[in-house]
Each structure stands twice: as structure tokens, then as C-alpha cells.
Amino acid sequence: MRKLQKTLSAAAIFAVAGGAPAMADVYDIKVERVTIDSGDFKRTGVGFNGGSPGPVLRFTEGEQVTLNVTNALTESTSIHWHGLILPYQQDGVPTISFDGIEPGETFTYSFPIIQSGTYWYHSHSNLQEPEGAFGAIVITPKGGERVQSDREHVLVLNDAHPHTSHRILRNLKMMPDYYNRKQRTAGDFIEDVKKLGLEATLSDRADWGQMRMMPTDIEDLQGFTPLINGKGPEQNWTGLFKPGEKVRLRFVNASAMTYFDVRIPGLKFTVVQADGNDVEPVEVDEFRIGVAETYDVIVQPDEDKAYTIFAESMGRSAFARGTLATEDGMAGFVPELRAAPLLTMADMGMSHGGMDHAAMGHDAPAAVPVDHEAMGHGAMNHGKMADAKPDSFYAPGSGLEPVAANGGKVLSYNDLRAANPLYEDREATREIELRLTGNMERYMWSINGVKYGDAEPVRLKYGERVRFKFVNETMMTHPMHLHGMWTILDVGAGQWNPIKHTVSVPPGSTVYTETEVDAPGQWAFHCHLAYHAASGMFRKIVVEGGPDTADKPGRG
Amino acid sequence: MARKIRMASAAFLVALALQLAPASAQEKDFIFYGLTFEQFEYRAGADASNDALAWDGDAFIGNDEWKLRFTSEAEFDLKAEVFEVLEHQLVVQRLATDFFDVKAGIRYDASIGPNRWFAVIGAHGLAQQWFELDADLFLNERGNFSARLDADYELLLTNRLILTPSAEIDLSFGSDPAIGVDDGLVSAEIGARLSYDLIDRAVSPYLGVHYERKFGGTADSARDEGEAVDALYVVAGLKMIF
Numbered sequence: 174m175r176k177l178q179k180t181l182s183a184a185a186i187f188a189v190a191g192g193a194p195a196m197a198d199v200y201d202i203k204v205e206r207v208t209i210d211s212g213d214f215k216r217t218g219v220g221f222n223g224g225s226p227g228p229v230l231r232f233t234e235g236e237q238v239t240l241n242v243t244n245a246l247t248e249s250t251s252i253h254w255h256g257l258i259l260p261y262q263q264d265g266v267p268t269i270s271f272d273g274i275e276p277g278e279t280f281t282y283s284f285p286i287i288q289s290g291t292y293w294y295h296s297h298s299n300l301q302e303p304e305g306a307f308g309a310i311v312i313t314p315k316g317g318e319r320v321q322s323d324r325e326h327v328l329v330l331n332d333a334h335p336h337t338s339h340r341i342l343r344n345l346k347m348m349p350d351y352y353n354r355k356q357r358t359a360g361d362f363i364e365d366v367k368k369l370g371l372e373a374t375l376s377d378r379a380d381w382g383q384m385r386m387m388p389t390d391i392e393d394l395q396g397f398t399p400l401i402n403g404k405g406p407e408q409n410w411t412g413l414f415k416p417g418e419k420v421r422l423r424f425v426n427a428s429a430m431t432y433f434d435v436r437i438p439g440l441k442f443t444v445v446q447a448d449g450n451d452v453e454p455v456e457v458d459e460f461r462i463g464v465a466e467t468y469d470v471i472v473q474p475d476e477d478k479a480y481t482i483f484a485e486s487m488g489r490s491a492f493a494r495g496t497l498a499t500e501d502g503m504a505g506f507v508p509e510l511r512a513a514p515l516l517t518m519a520d521m522g523m524s525h526g527g528m529d530h531a532a533m534g535h536d537a538p539a540a541v542p543v544d545h546e547a548m549g550h551g552a553m554n555h556g557k558m559a560d561a562k563p564d565s566f567y568a569p570g571s572g573l574e575p576v577a578a579n580g581g582k583v584l585s586y587n588d589l590r591a592a593n594p595l596y597e598d599r600e601a602t603r604e605i606e607l608r609l610t611g612n613m614e615r616y617m618w619s620i621n622g623v624k625y626g627d628a629e630p631v632r633l634k635y636g637e638r639v640r641f642k643f644v645n646e647t648m649m650t651h652p653m654h655l656h657g658m659w660t661i662l663d664v665g666a667g668q669w670n671p672i673k674h675t676v677s678v679p680p681g682s683t684v685y686t687e688t689e690v691d692a693p694g695q696w697a698f699h700c701h702l703a704y705h706a707a708s709g710m711f712r713k714i715v716v717e718g719g720p721d722t723a724d725k726p727g728r729g
Numbered sequence: 730m731a732r733k734i735r736m737a738s739a740a741f742l743v744a745l746a747l748q749l750a751p752a753s754a755q756e757k758d759f760i761f762y763g764l765t766f767e768q769f770e771y772r773a774g775a776d777a778s779n780d781a782l783a784w785d786g787d788a789f790i791g792n793d794e795w796k797l798r799f800t801s802e803a804e805f806d807l808k809a810e811v812f813e814v815l816e817h818q819l820v821v822q823r824l825a826t827d828f829f830d831v832k833a834g835i836r837y838d839a840s841i842g843p844n845r846w847f848a849v850i851g852a853h854g855l856a857q858q859w860f861e862l863d864a865d866l867f868l869n870e871r872g873n874f875s876a877r878l879d880a881d882y883e884l885l886l887t888n889r890l891i892l893t894p895s896a897e898i899d900l901s902f903g904s905d906p907a908i909g910v911d912d913g914l915v916s917a918e919i920g921a922r923l924s925y926d927l928i929d930r931a932v933s934p935y936l937g938v939h940y941e942r943k944f945g946g947t948a949d950s951a952r953d954e955g956e957a958v959d960a961l962y963v964v965a966g967l968k969m970i971f
Binding site for chain 1: 758759761762763765793824827828855857858859884885886887888889929930970
């Protein structure tokens with residue numbers, strides 16, 4: 174029996190791979206109030222075993238794990254094992270998988286580990302996850318890693334906020350632009366008049382004003398400090414390497430609301446894994462990591478110097494910073510944040526016909542012809558390469574499409590190919606359309622125009638292969654997460670389509686995924702932006718039929 | 730008056746109680762609340778004899794669809810030590826369209842002169858081009874109808890320095906001599922307040938100007954009472970959102 178002590182967490186985070194992983198069988202995890210110190214502010218939050226992030230849980234494929242989770246809070250809690258394939262009663266979603274863990278109680282999770290890769294775990298109760306209740310899971314494959322490295326580091330990113338999660342949701346409900354300090358001002362108006370002329374600027378402002386939407390509405394939540402393994406930019410989390418080593422970096426985005434554009438100036442990333450599943454290695458300069466996604470990359474720093482890990486928030490309101498160094502205390506050059514992108518009418522779904530504005534939740538005008546230059550795209554200052562092919566996962570003309578800071582390559586979903594397809598490719602048995610809907614002005618979020626509280630569960634049949642069509646009719650990017658079953662992302666590669674647990678759907682875009690319905694029981698399915706999920710962009714999935722699903726609650 | 734205070738404190742206690750209700754990651758019905766003072770200010774008149782304190786605040790509790798809202802508006806004349814305006818409303822507000830709520834409830838005026846009860850129906854929301862509108866129709870205990878239209882706009886000079894022009898007009902469809910209100914256009918107010926968000930959006934000090942004027946028979950009766958028909962103020966105050 175191995176107990177995870179408070180002191181173990183730091184050791185686990187910095188653990189160097191290569192040593193034989195302990196065949197861990199029993200873990201004790203305490204959910205408790207912890208201190209969050211971002212460098213910018215200090216506050217009390219929620220964490221595991223004394224810290225946030227909690228300890229890295231290192232499992233080995235094939236083992237049976239037992240996790241005793243004790244609730245030391247004064248409210249109900251839970252832990253969800255994000256991306257893990259397990260019996261639904263072990264999935265940790267109160268009201269769907271189990272009843273939750275009451276204060277003072279211990280719930281024992283027990284399930285076999287039948288996969289490998291980088292995952293994470295977090296509370297699924299009462300907006301505790303944005304308060305710090307998350308940690309990484311690393312599962313060693315039975316036969317060893319497909320891509321070898323000399324050492325590895327786990328990097329858990331999050332967006333620590335000085336306000337409590339309940340206060341944030343209340344503020345957003347009261348005033349949806351409460352935290353948006355990147356709105357266009359009178360000064361921007363004058364700049365745009367100089368650049369585009371008065372008529373174009375007025376017409377642009379009138380178009381947005383008519384929709385009552387803002388092109389700057391990329392991050393609902395600003396004012397956070399991005400952390401890497403609990404450390405703010407000034408606290409400079411540092412991972413060590415020896416020049417010439419192949420270093421595996423396991424990135425987990427445990428943010429409540431924030432996407433990051435990640436790069437290490439001077440190094441290329443070889444992306445080897447996405448959401449825990451190996452992909453054919455692809456070399457990029459930069460990648461965007463959506464909320465709840467994980468990416469494993471290999472870097473090979475040759476020089477004896479400090480390399481800055483730089484992760485800008487997608488809306489450019491803040492950055493996470495850490496360092497890869499040959500010894501502690503080194504610091505590399507820290508770049509400036511790039512200019513914030515602006516949404517375009519393409520992101521509003523205006524550039525393709527057939528959008529159902531009534532269902533979109535606002536009485537927007539009928540599609541108008543779009544002049545992207547006049548729409549602020551030209552003012553975006555993002556130095557896009559003339560020969561770069563647009564990423565088909567963004568609406569054509571989108572203002573959100575990522576661009577590499579060095580003019581090089583950014584990872585696209587289109588680059589991902591499953592290294593080990595888990596399923597035979599076959600025709601989907603049916604298609605289910607899920608429109609991602611909302612009303613920004615009221616901060617109401619829904620699927621097919623219906624909030625979770627008012628919705629019937631989505632019913633799937635055991636054994637079928639469902640094709641999901643996600644149509645994003647909102648202006649926000651939604652990372653959609655299906656519990657319990659894999660999400661095969663359709664990038665047009667058939668059998669080699671990548672296998673994920675969380676798929677980001679940018680505004681104005683349509684994304685297709687397929688799922689082999691191979692897990693009986695009931696599961697959660699939701700947008701992983703914490704305040705969107707809490708506001709109703711959430712569904713219960715019921716899988717009908719299949720092997721006996723008799724309730725086997727944890728021994729607690 | 731005591732009755733209204735009881736009503737307000739009851740709403741506040743309900744808010745406190747519901748705040749303790751836990752929300753799960755997949756909230757079925759999130760109850761939220763808010764307390765706002767759009768205006769809380771000192772009004773300095775042309776001569777010190779008509780300086781005033783004024784507020785315009787509201788507190789609400791509810792969910793996405795339904796809200797219970799208490800609003801209070803006052804202007805206290807510091808020289809005469811009377812409330813030129815003291816008006817409270819308690820309304821139930823219901824989501825009607827994507828950008829507008831409808832509301833119905835009661836209003837109670839305890840300004841100088843006889844007090845009045847009103848029934849209120851109205852609409853509140855965000856019009857195209859970001860104008861915040863509030864339109865109310867009132868029926869008082871004497872059977873008189875009146876109406877009010879209020880509009881605000883926020884012009885962002887920077888993301889923290891905000892100029893808020895506002896306008897309000899009051900109309901009456903009958904006369905109520907006891908409180909000096911005559912048929913037709915009763916009064917209008919316009920103002921502009923330049924605020925700076927000091928602490929989040931919670932505390933925003935501002936400076937501004939405020940002008941109000943009575944019209945028609947309402948103005949005549951003010952003249953008869955020896956009161957001014959219009960007043961221009963320089964204002965300093967705090968906008969607060971909790």
C-alpha cells in the first residue's frame with residue numbers, strides 16, 4: 174500500500190521517468206481547503222493532499238487501482254477521472270455516476286486501468302475544480318512508451334482567479350462582460366477610422382451593435398493568473414534537463430475557462446500524444462491546448478541554457494511562464510504577449526448560410542455580406558503567412574485561427590493521426606446533431622437551445638456507432654467532453670482519425686466526431702468551460718442495453 | 730416606510746440563504762443575486778442652497794428566467810432636509826425575449842407630500858447598439874396612469890474609464906394636484922457620468938453633470954410653490970456592483 178502524502182506530491186510532479194514505476198494499488202486522497210499562491214494573489218481554494226494541483230497519480234496499464242477519497246470540506250465533493258475508461262459508477266459525477274461524497278466521508282473508487290497516457294482528475298462538484306481541485310494522471314503503457322525519452326515533466330496549466338468560482342458565475346450572470354477588459358474603446362474606434370475609414374468603421378460597429386455581441390468576447394473570464402504546476406509567471410516553475418536529452422512534456426490544461434497557445438522559443442515540439450492516445454509524431458512550433466485537453470510533446474534542448482515555456486491565453490489577457498533549465502534558478506527571455514485577436518463575422522457564423530438565428534438565442538440580422546478586411550481581420554496584426562493553408566477546424570475567415578509566433582507551424586487537429594486505432598473503422602449507425610447554443614448577454618448556455626435542467630437525456634444504444642455533428646452557433650469556443658467513451662475526431666483520415674476525450678469546437682464551425690457506444694450506464698457530456706457547464710451546456714447520456722449495469726457503489 | 734424596509738430585508742435574507750445552496754458542476758437551476766447602485770452621489774447645485782444626496786439602486790435575486798427585484802431611487806434635499814424623491818419598487822421580472830425582460834409589481838412613493846401607491850408593468854433590457862432601456866407604465870391609487878422611459882449608454886474611453894450618458898422622461902396621463910403632477914410631459918432628466926473602475930466593477934467613483942427640468946402644468950405648480958423648475962448639478966459619487 175502506498176500512501177500519497179503531502180510531501181510526495183512535489184516529488185511526484187518532478188519525478189524523472191525511466192525508473193521502474195511503483196505498482197501502485199491503493200491511493201489515499203484527501204479533498205481539502207488549500208492555499209493558492211499565484212505570485213499575484215494568495216487565497217484559499219480546494220485541492221488534494223494539501224496542494225493544488227494535487228499529486229500526479231502514476232498508474233500502470235493493467236493494474237487495478239483503489240482510491241480512497243476522503244472529503245475534508247464542509248460540502249459534498251467528488252473526483253472524476255478525466256479520460257479514463259471505467260465502469261460508470263466509478264466516473265465520479267454526482268447525480269449521474271453516484272451520490273457524491275459527503276463531508277467527513279470516504280468513498281472508495283476501484284477500477285482496472287485499461288489504457289495508458291496522460292490524463293487528469295478533478296472534482297465534479299460545486300464549482301470546486303476552478304477553485305483548484307485538479308491534478309494529473311500519468312499511466313505507463315504495459316509495453317513501455319512508444320516514443321522513448323530521457324526524462325519527462327508533467328505540466329498542469331490552469332487559470333487561477335482571485336475571485337471564488339461562485340462569485341465569478343454570479344458576476345457573469347449579472348453582467349456578462351464583467352471580466353472583459355479587452356473591449357473596444359473610443360480609442361480603438363479612432364484607430365479603426367484611420368485605418369478603415371469612417372464609413373467602414375461605423376458599419377462594423379453597427380453590425381456588432383445590432384447583434385449586441387462583441388468581437389473581443391474571446392475570454393469570458395479575465396483577471397486570472399495562469400499557473401504551471403501551481404506556479405505563476407513570476408514564480409517560474411522550472412523543469413530540469415541535460416543538453417541533448419529528449420524530454421517528454423506532458424501538458425494538461427486544467428483551466429476553468431482558458432485556452433492556451435503554447436511555445437518554447439528556440440525549440441520545436443514533436444507532438445506524440447493527444448488526450449492520452451499516441452499519435453503519429455508531428456513536428457510543430459506551437460500548439461493550442463483547449464480546456465481539458467492534454468498533449469504530450471518531445472523537445473530536445475541542445476544548449477546549456479534556460480528555455481522559456483510560454484503559454485499565452487487565447488484572448489491574450491495573460492500568459493503562463495515556466496522554464497526548462499539545466500539547473501534551478503535560471504531564467505530565459507520572456508516574450509511579450511501578442512496582440513489580442515478579434516472575432517470576425519465568420520466566427521459569428523455569418524459567412525455560411527443556413528444558420529438558425531432564432532435558435533441561436535438572439536434576434537440577429539439575416540446573414541449580411543462580409544468584408545473581412547473591414548471586419549477587423551485586417552486590424553488583427555497577426556502576421557499570418559501568405560502561403561499558410563487555413564485550418565479547416567476554424568470558420569473560413571475566423572479571427573481565432575492560431576498563428577505561430579515565429580511564422581512556423583501551429584498544430585491543427587488535421588495533423589493528428591491515431592498511432593494505435595482502438596476501433597475498426599465502420600459506418601456510423603446514426604448521426605446526432607448537437608447545436609451548441611447560448612445567449613451571451615444573459616450568460617445562458619445550452620445544447621440545441623435547451624439547458625441541462627430542462628433537457629431529456631441523450632439515449633444511445635449499446636453497440637452502435639454514433640456520429641455526432643457539433644454545430645457551434647455561439648461566439649465562444651467550446652471544448653466538448655464525453656465521459657466514459659472515446660471520441661473519435663473526424664479529420665478525414667478514416668481508421669487513422671485521432672481518438673480524444675475532449676474536442677474543441679470553434680465558433681461558427683461544424684465538427685464531426687464518432688463514438689463506439691461500448692460502455693453501458695449513464696454518463697456526463699458537457700462543455701468543459703466550467704461556467705458554461707454550470708449554466709446548462711451539459712447533457713446526461715444514457716446507454717441502453719449491453720452487459721449488466723447493476724449498481725456497484727464504492728466501498729465507502 | 731417600515732413596511733418597505735421589512736420587505737427589502739426579507740429579500741436580502743432570502744438571498745443569503747440561497748447563496749448557501751450548493752451548485753454542482755451541472756447546475757439544474759442556479760440562483761443568483763446582485764446589488765447595484767448605478768448612482769450614489771452628492772449633487773452640488775448652482776448655489777449651495779439646493780445641494781442634494783441621491784441614489785438609484787437595485788437588488789435582485791432569481792434565476793435565468795425569473796427575478797425578484799427591489800429598486801430604490803431618492804433625492805434628498807440637504808437644505809430643506811426632505812426627500813424630493815423617494816421611490817421604491819418591488820417587481821417580478823420574467824425573461825421575455827433574448828434581450829428583454831418584462832416586469833410587474835408595485836411602486837411606493839414616499840417623497841415630500843402625500844404618499845402614493847402604484848401598480849407597475851414594464852420592460853427592461855438591452856436594445857440594439859447597446860442602449861439599456863427601461864420602460865414603465867404606472868397606475869396610482871387615484872386611478873392616474875403615468876409612464877417613464879429611461880435610457881443609458883456606456884461609452885468606453887478606456888476599458889476602465891467609462892462615460893455614461895443617461896436620459897429619463899416622465900409622462901402623466903392625468904393630473905394629481907396633491908403631488909403637483911399635471912397631465913402631459915412631467916419632467917425630464919439628462920446626465921453624463923465619467924466613472925473609473927477602481928476595484929473590479931464593484932467600486933467605480935465618478936464625476937458628472939445632472940440636469941432635471943419640470944414641464945407644463947407640473948412646472949407651473951412648482952412655480953406656484955416657489956420652487957425651481959429646473960436644476961443643474963455637478964455630481965460626485967460611487968457606482969457600486971456587488
